[in-house]
Amino acid sequence: MKLTRRNTIKLLGAGLGSALVGAHWPGLAQGTLAFPEPKLLPLRRLESGLVEASLAARESNLSIGGKPVTLLTYGGMPGPTLRLREGETVRLQFTNHLTQVTNLHLHGLHVSPEVDDPLAQIQPGQSRMYEFTVPKGSAGTYWYHPHIHGRVAEQLYAGLLGLIVVEGPVDAIPELREAEEHVLVLKDFAFSGSRIAPFTPMDWMNGKEGDLLTVNAVIRPTLRAQRGTLRLRILNASNARYYRLALENHPLYLIATDGGFVEKPVELRELLLAPGERAEVLIRLTQAGSFRLQALPYDRGAMMMHGGGMGMMNHQGMGGMSHGGEQSTLAMQGMMMGMGPSRLETLLTIVAPPNPKPLPLPTSLATVERLDLTKVAATRRFELGERMMQAEFFINGRMFDPGRVDVRARRGTLEVWELINKTDMDHPFHLHTYPFQVLSINGRPQPYRAWKDTVNLKKNDVVRIAIPFRDFIGTTVYHCHIVEHEDRGMMGVLQVEAE
Template sequence: MPYGRSAGPFASFWLAVAAIGCAGERPSQPEGWDSAVALRPARDLDARPGVLEVDLTARVEDVEIVAGKRTPTWTYNGGLPGPLLRARVGDRVIVHLRNELPAPTTVHWHGVRLPAEMDGAPGHSQPETPSGGGFTYDFVVPDAGLYWYHPHVDSAVQAGNGLYGPLLVEDPDEPAALGDELVLVLSDITVREDGSLEDPEAGGNLGTLFGREGDILLVNGRVNPVIGARAGLRQRWRIVNAAKSRYYQLLITDHRFTRIGGDGGLLEHPVEEDRILLTPGERADVLVTPRGAPGATLSVRWVPYDRGYGATFGRPEVEAFRLRLADEPLAEGDPLPAIARGIEALDTAAARRVDLQLTREEGPGDLVMGINGVPSWEAEPLVAAVGETAVWTVENTMEFDHPFHLHGFFFQVLGADGQPVRPLAWKDTVNVPVDGAARFAVRYDNRPGMWMFHCHILDHADAGMMGMLQVVR
């Protein structure tokens, strides 16, 4: 039972919850504090408890990204980002996809441990859904955490044009005192002077090599929104980096963050950090307590992250969003519960080794990337057995970092000594640094099928830095 709710590493244990209650009314965030970043909820078509059933239509819609301009954006249900799907652990999720785009598409449920036939990998788990066609995704969400959905057909183009959205799976056993919650979808996009989207092939091979970043930062589809806050009152930010290439590194001057979770839900224990760093595809669950003078505005800044050659050269910091403090005195918020989660380290004593190199080919023509020197369209799948444990070593031979994503399974990141990195955490995306390697341990639970792995700089995946894992009984 490697991922069970009541036993094993996926059981959550709250060691202590501070009692809440004091004389007088509990202080609260300012009225309308989250209105600037409010996400559209998905409309549930099924009134039964334990079932979330929604319609999801992929279509081109004119969206005002830049004030005064209408941009034909690829959307789910007409908005950017797609609607927030909110479920609870163990719920059945049914999504009826309707494709009204001028191209085939699929939906990949990033991070969710679902059956392979629901994973949205075209040609492996399902055929492409053609323009005018539909497909119904039907699966159970077994794990709490923030996940997200996006296409896996021409991923860089379709996600870059706006196709992505969040899926939040709640744990009913979590205490309510963690903080006032926001789901924040970080992304970027480029809009031309006439309001149209940038050419997805802009920059040619150099654009592919670097990874095409949009020049407009978006938070829940908005440009530099203002979130209300009250000094001293904790907020809980559930963040996903849905950008196709951009690494998001966020700072607030004179503030620290308490990271309590990531890709696969809560960490073994919280950690204090002075910044939030998310590669494309990663998630973070962080607590922040704003402080400052009444009426002050705090800048949440995107800070360039050095992911390789030229990644930071001449690039200024950019304000991603702001926190505006209410014109009220410092509040005394609820005490932070003592949080811990029991995660058992995977036993790697008899683990199979998987050694991969992230590579690119030199020569004329279009840039071709690959794994072990082979682009995805020529590669044979790796083969593994249900119940097997493996240790993957992913080596980077290029001059840029790469976020490496494995579909369908959580893993534990290992240090150079082969021991799990602390605090223990379940991951599905890990950064592979320049001139370095990422190592992780994974156990294949009973979900046979074909599973993708790839660089989550989507330009790189489309250029061939992708492979398949066939898990058999």
């Protein structure tokens, strides 16, 4: 679907706009708020290459959409961006000012599991030092959020998240250095009064979605570009919402995925980001005007509630809306609740400068290693399963047990994992510490090489990934990044041992 103003009007006319949301949130429909850039986390850089910083989790009173709200944050929504450089050694002091236990996950960074410990527990009032070295070649966009099992969904949904940006030599090439850079943290909310709406049984089955979509905690901001080329670092920080992104009358040029740069820009008409995924894109503004960044409808196969009980939506996009009758009615009811196929949403309006002069695209970015698949030490199979009505989720028939090691691997080896989705809904598979490359999806090779830490699996998908276990030993995890599913069992323990 090519996104144009005419198609946008058609979809809005079909009842897929945001009128219900706008009726309850002042200023939502006007789109007059300026685009806000998240604040930077203050750093103390020493001559030795050491960087010191502090971060704290606490309850915060903020305003979203003109209404006062109470969230859990790292000092703002989103939390302050931690901007680092390749090769730096970082000492990050984290303090828990919440009334509940939490911890901190450095999502996507290739650092030791002893530092980025997903099983650590930091009690109220306690602190922990996170000390690590930013790997060479890791320039890219990462993020931080809690990872305390059983409470990830509630803490993340309530606002505990922030970006990590790593700069490297590639950022200095003229086509990137001279581009106008912005960070986009995509996050949805559902409120009851001024607080996050309580989790329902349906939330634990599907993953919690809200009808209030924000970019850097602002509803439909307007970004007034000063240059003809924009570089956008985009994070899907939602618990369960998928973002199928397109910009009116403009392609997106993908330059980086979860684990950093691709080899050269990849032209896309749309970009799908599953929960936890990041992407960096270039936008070349070739004419003056206003252009909307849209989240197109996407059906992830979620269970929906309707008057007669529950039903499962399929993966046919808007198909449930097109046949009229009872099916259409039930689909609409499901969408009104934020479940089933999502509706078209405007996330952001970009206003181009007069007579924009975009930069040429980079001809090359980084070299992405070609892994030697003749040296695979092990091939493993992982089946994702569920008992939906019990809100229980499995990997290879087992729910998460922190006292059980599910996979033992050896440092210095290369493994291939075959991921199979046996459920009726999408699941984004996330692996801590060790970046991987996607080899194929349903037997189809990927069109370009890229380092990833999260890959989406649709119903019945078979995805093969290659993982080099480098540098670190220790215990970490892999899981679904619909974090309600992680909390409800779809997670396993990986232990990497010395050679």
